[in-house]
Amino acid sequence: MVTASKFDLPQGTLDLLILRVVALGPIHGYAIAQRIQQISRNALQVQQGSLYPALHRLQYKKFLAAKWAESETGRDAKFYELTAKGRAQLKSETESWARLTELVALILQDPEGELS
Amino acid sequence: MNWWGRLLRSDRLEQELDQELRFHFEQQVADNVRAGMTEPQARRAVRLVFGGLNQVKEDCRESRGTMWVTSVAQDIRFTLRTLRRDRAFTIVAVLILALGIGANIAVFSVVDTILLRPLPFLDAQRLVWIAGNSGTGALSDTTFRVDAYEEIQRQSQSFTEMTAYVPFFATSDAKLTGLGEPRVLPGVWVAGNFFHMLGVRPQLGRLFTPEESVKGGRPAVLLSHSFWQRQFAGNPAIVGQAITLDNHPVTVVGVLPAGFDFGGVFHPGVKADIFTPVVMDNIRNWGHMLSIIGLLKPGVTVAQAQAEADVVYPQIIAAHPEWMTDLAVKITGLKDHVSGTLRRSLIVLWCAVGLILLIVCANLSNLLLARAAARGKEFAMRSALGAKRSRLIRQLLTESLVLSSLGAALGLTIAYAITSYLAHQGSIALPLLSSARVDASALVWTLLIACIATLFFAIVPTLRMSRGNLQDSLKDSGHGASAGRKHERMRAALVISEIALACVLLVGAGLLLRSFLRVLDVDLGFEPSHASAIKVDFNDDGKPARRGAILKEMLRRVSAIPGIEAAGISDKLPLDRNRSWELRAKGRSYPKDANQDAFVYIVTPGYLDAMGMHLRSGRDFNWADTPTSQPVILINEAAARRDWPGQDPLGREAEGIGDGVTRVVGVISDVHDSSVEEAANPEVFVPVTQGSPEGGELVLRSKLPPGALAGSVMSTLRSMNPGQPATEFRPIQQLVDHAVSPRRFFVLLVGVFAGLGLLLASLGIYGVISYSVTQQTQEIGIRMALGATQARVQLRVISKTLKLALIGIAVGVVASFGIAALISSLLFATAPTDPLTFACMILLLVTVALIAGYLPARRASRIDPIVALRCN
Numbered sequence: 001m002v003t004a005s006k007f008d009l010p011q012g013t014l015d016l017l018i019l020r021v022v023a024l025g026p027i028h029g030y031a032i033a034q035r036i037q038q039i040s041r042n043a044l045q046v047q048q049g050s051l052y053p054a055l056h057r058l059q060y061k062k063f064l065a066a067k068w069a070e071s072e073t074g075r076d077a078k079f080y081e082l083t084a085k086g087r088a089q090l091k092s093e094t095e096s097w098a099r100l101t102e103l104v105a106l107i108l109q110d111p112e113g114e115l116s
Numbered sequence: 117m118n119w120w121g122r123l124l125r126s127d128r129l130e131q132e133l134d135q136e137l138r139f140h141f142e143q144q145v146a147d148n149v150r151a152g153m154t155e156p157q158a159r160r161a162v163r164l165v166f167g168g169l170n171q172v173k174e175d176c177r178e179s180r181g182t183m184w185v186t187s188v189a190q191d192i193r194f195t196l197r198t199l200r201r202d203r204a205f206t207i208v209a210v211l212i213l214a215l216g217i218g219a220n221i222a223v224f225s226v227v228d229t230i231l232l233r234p235l236p237f238l239d240a241q242r243l244v245w246i247a248g249n250s251g252t253g254a255l256s257d258t259t260f261r262v263d264a265y266e267e268i269q270r271q272s273q274s275f276t277e278m279t280a281y282v283p284f285f286a287t288s289d290a291k292l293t294g295l296g297e298p299r300v301l302p303g304v305w306v307a308g309n310f311f312h313m314l315g316v317r318p319q320l321g322r323l324f325t326p327e328e329s330v331k332g333g334r335p336a337v338l339l340s341h342s343f344w345q346r347q348f349a350g351n352p353a354i355v356g357q358a359i360t361l362d363n364h365p366v367t368v369v370g371v372l373p374a375g376f377d378f379g380g381v382f383h384p385g386v387k388a389d390i391f392t393p394v395v396m397d398n399i400r401n402w403g404h405m406l407s408i409i410g411l412l413k414p415g416v417t418v419a420q421a422q423a424e425a426d427v428v429y430p431q432i433i434a435a436h437p438e439w440m441t442d443l444a445v446k447i448t449g450l451k452d453h454v455s456g457t458l459r460r461s462l463i464v465l466w467c468a469v470g471l472i473l474l475i476v477c478a479n480l481s482n483l484l485l486a487r488a489a490a491r492g493k494e495f496a497m498r499s500a501l502g503a504k505r506s507r508l509i510r511q512l513l514t515e516s517l518v519l520s521s522l523g524a525a526l527g528l529t530i531a532y533a534i535t536s537y538l539a540h541q542g543s544i545a546l547p548l549l550s551s552a553r554v555d556a557s558a559l560v561w562t563l564l565i566a567c568i569a570t571l572f573f574a575i576v577p578t579l580r581m582s583r584g585n586l587q588d589s590l591k592d593s594g595h596g597a598s599a600g601r602k603h604e605r606m607r608a609a610l611v612i613s614e615i616a617l618a619c620v621l622l623v624g625a626g627l628l629l630r631s632f633l634r635v636l637d638v639d640l641g642f643e644p645s646h647a648s649a650i651k652v653d654f655n656d657d658g659k660p661a662r663r664g665a666i667l668k669e670m671l672r673r674v675s676a677i678p679g680i681e682a683a684g685i686s687d688k689l690p691l692d693r694n695r696s697w698e699l700r701a702k703g704r705s706y707p708k709d710a711n712q713d714a715f716v717y718i719v720t721p722g723y724l725d726a727m728g729m730h731l732r733s734g735r736d737f738n739w740a741d742t743p744t745s746q747p748v749i750l751i752n753e754a755a756a757r758r759d760w761p762g763q764d765p766l767g768r769e770a771e772g773i774g775d776g777v778t779r780v781v782g783v784i785s786d787v788h789d790s791s792v793e794e795a796a797n798p799e800v801f802v803p804v805t806q807g808s809p810e811g812g813e814l815v816l817r818s819k820l821p822p823g824a825l826a827g828s829v830m831s832t833l834r835s836m837n838p839g840q841p842a843t844e845f846r847p848i849q850q851l852v853d854h855a856v857s858p859r860r861f862f863v864l865l866v867g868v869f870a871g872l873g874l875l876l877a878s879l880g881i882y883g884v885i886s887y888s889v890t891q892q893t894q895e896i897g898i899r900m901a902l903g904a905t906q907a908r909v910q911l912r913v914i915s916k917t918l919k920l921a922l923i924g925i926a927v928g929v930v931a932s933f934g935i936a937a938l939i940s941s942l943l944f945a946t947a948p949t950d951p952l953t954f955a956c957m958i959l960l961l962v963t964v965a966l967i968a969g970y971l972p973a974r975r976a977s978r979i980d981p982i983v984a985l986r987c988n
Contacts (some may be wrong), residue, residue, distance in 0.1 A: 028139070029136060029139075029140055030139065030140045030143040030144065033140075047165075048137070048140060048166055048172050049171060049172045049175060050175075052133075052136070052137065052140075052172060052175070052176050053172075053175040053176045053178065053179045054179075056176050056179040056180065057179040060122070060179065060180065060181065068132075071139070071143075073143070073146065075139060075142070076135070076139075077136075077139045078132065078135070078136045078139070
């Protein structure tokens with residue numbers, strides 16, 4: 001809670017993380033932040049200032065659908081869930097992310113480029 | 117929710133956003149409390165992490181993609197507020213823009229109507245005008261015999277269809293009786309398929325059937341919309357009923373739509389109330405009678421049709437030597453035929469309003485610069501408070517856009533008024549003008565020029581204002597005699613270009629005006645003032661002797677009316693309808709292709725005097741020229757020069773007029789027959805007793821106004837012929853006015869634009885000089901305190917004005933030489949470098965500049981040094 005984000009998330013990565021978390025089922029904004037934090041073992045803290053604009057952007061792009069429902073605490077909360085379009089987006093984004101990290105790793109592991 | 121939903125339902129979105137963030141907040145607090153904090157501690161901690169709630173909200177709003185609309189709306193609201201505060205500036209700017217944009221839209225509407233828009237017919241692009249005699253000469257030359265029309269139709273492959281009408285309207289006019297006073301209705305004989313081919317659908321009833329255009333068929337007539345309204349008050353029951361035309365019952369088969377304007381397209385200024393199907397067999401032997409319009413097959417070009425005609429027509433002619441026609445056919449697009457000759461004038465007009473728009477932009481630019489100087493501090497302040505440069509630019513552009521939108525809206529109103537005024541000017545002989553209106557394409561044009569204008573006038577002040585070092589601008593508006601010099605140079609450049617543009621406009625307008633005056637000055641060969649004409653009706657049963665007796669008596673009785681100085685009758689009037697026959701000197705051999713056409717007028721004795729024509733030698737006709745006496749003619753000098761060069765034609769014999777040989781008994785000076793601007797054609801006058809007139813125009817010369825004569829003349833005519841239709845007196849001057857109306861129209865418009873340009877330029881000069889005087893109040897105060905006289909101060913300001921004006925004029929004159937060369941084909945008896953015009957216009961500009969400079973100069977000289985020095 002006290003630690004600030006240890007990484008600057010690359011542009012667009014937050015969207016991917018949100019899509020991934022929402023893919024598990026309808027979930028509200030606070031829970032999304034919590035979930036990302038938990039999964040990353042507190043290494044990633046998503047600020048509200050980035051989370052909500054991102055959520056809204058994804059909603060307007062029709063990757064997410066939102067509805068108001070009662071939360072676990074009994075208060076009304078805005079729940080997000082993945083649309084079919086969002087699911088497809090998640091799939092292609094995940095693949096390209098995997099591809100990208102693979103390539104980056106490949107280059108970084110190139111022995112000729114090693115610092116010594 | 118789509119973009120529009122997000123834009124329009126932002127209230128709900130705001131509420132949801134607030135609720136969502138609050139939920140997050142409370143949840144976090146609850147978690148913190150659960151982790152062991154006290155409630156206030158928890159809240160504080162969360163607030164710290166949350167940072168600015170408003171910033172989060174702002175970012176969320178940004179993600180909606182609708183924020184720019186909101187901020188533009190904000191800009192506009194702010195702009196309207198500023199403009200309302202600065203009322204004088206706003207009014208002046210909007211007025212200037214409205215005049216410039218209004219003039220542009222009005223001219224665009226006219227150009228669009230006459231030049232750009234297709235003719236209001238079906239397949240208008242495929243319609244062509246088919247003219248004889250290579251398209252030149254009098255109506256009798258360019259028209260065709262019925263046989264030729266039918267033969268061309270049969271042998272041409274390029275056309276889907278052809279149609280024709282008889283352009284000799286005197287023959288097709290008809291006398292309407294049985295409905296109030298008898299009246300002559302202007303009518304047109306058209307081929308049976310005329311309306312069908314043009315795609316004109318009747319508003320009521322039907323078009324002609326084929327049996328209505330054959331000999332012995334049921335007589336039928338179509339009414340024009342305006343005549344139907346006027347005569348029958350728009351009563352639909354008239355369709356199917358018979359009316360009496362030329363003493364025969366004719367069935368009204370239908371009413372044409374209001375949008376069909378025959379005169380407007382084919383003969384500007386000609387009115388047509390009724391349309392009758394022409395029976396081709398009836399006019400088969402009448403010689404050249406038909407104007408032909410063709411409808412090209414889809415895909416066939418005008419050039420292809422012309423190429424075909426070049427082959428086919430000579431073959432037709434060769435097979436029919438008895439037609440005595442051997443000249444080529446000329447095919448042009450109908451639109452070209454209708455408005456092709458006006459293209460250049462209209463383009464000049466268009467350029468003139470374009471110049472006006474440029475001057476308007478320069479003026480506005482200037483006003484905005486002056487304003488920018490005054491608002492420098494405001495912008496420095498906003499910038500200091502964190503407004504981004506892009507935001508400031510947007511604000512300035514918004515202001516400019518709002519100004520030009522207001523100007524465009526007002527301009528549209530002005531243009532609407534001008535256009536509807538022009539559309540109702542029946543006396544202007546310009547084709548299609550009656551259908552001029554501000555339509556959708558004019559609206560698009562408005563939008564376009566408003567945007568272009570904004571760009572033009574806003575770009576300089578905007579860049580200047582937003583670029584400038586803000587510290588500078590804070591300093592610049594302070595003290596110091598030479599403050600704002602850079603600013604002023606910019607404004608001076610703008611004023612110079614305004615003057616140069618105004619100079620070009622003035623010189624152009626001056627040249628056109630001088631040409632117009634020259635045209636008015638042309639010796640027409642007759643005296644239009646104090647003469648008027650009235651159409652008379654007489655029944656001579658086709659017997660020349662009887663005709664002579666009737667007309668002699670008619671003229672005797674009319675001449676006896678007090679106030680009538682001279683009276684005479686001709687079947688056609690100069691500058692009105694015409695007809696031509698061949699005229700040859702007997703015994704002279706002519707080359708085979710020589711065009712021997714001469715305009716023919718069949719007149720009574722006394723007609724020459726009534727018209728004020730000048731007999732050069734010989735005698736006028738008299739009543740002793742009878743059907744049985746020696747056939748005689750009068751000719752004009754052009755005919756004398758052509759057929760009896762170097763000889764005295766008096767007493768010579770001529771061929772081609774009438775049946776045999778005629779003797780020339782008199783020569784008159786040339787009368788402008790078909791155009792004021794072109795030289796007279798050869799003309800022949802034939803006595804009424806020796807030719808067959810097509811109707812009669814009684815010409816009266818009197819100092820009394822036609823209105824005062826109408827009653828007595830009409831009752832005299834009625835006493836001879838109770839069937840004399842009620843027709844209006846037509847002043848002969850009207851014929852001249854009509855003939856020069858296109859030129860008058862262009863001169864008037866270009867003149868008004870030049871005046872407008874001058875006014876705007878003088879406003880520009882005044883603005884700049886006045887501003888610089890205000891800026892230099894202190895400096896002038898010091899000078900005066902040090903002993904400068906009032907006259908000296910004035911002189912300084914005026915010489916500054918003069919310097920600007922002279923530079924502008926120098927540039928303008930150079931440009932004017934170029935422009936003048938471009939419009940030289942529109943000038944009449946005026947050289948494009950006409951020194952008088954140039955001198956006058958330069959003088960005018962200098963004078964106006966001096967006046968515009970004098971006012972601030974006077975103000976400067978009245979500056980009280982004490983006040984000036986104290987004011988800061």
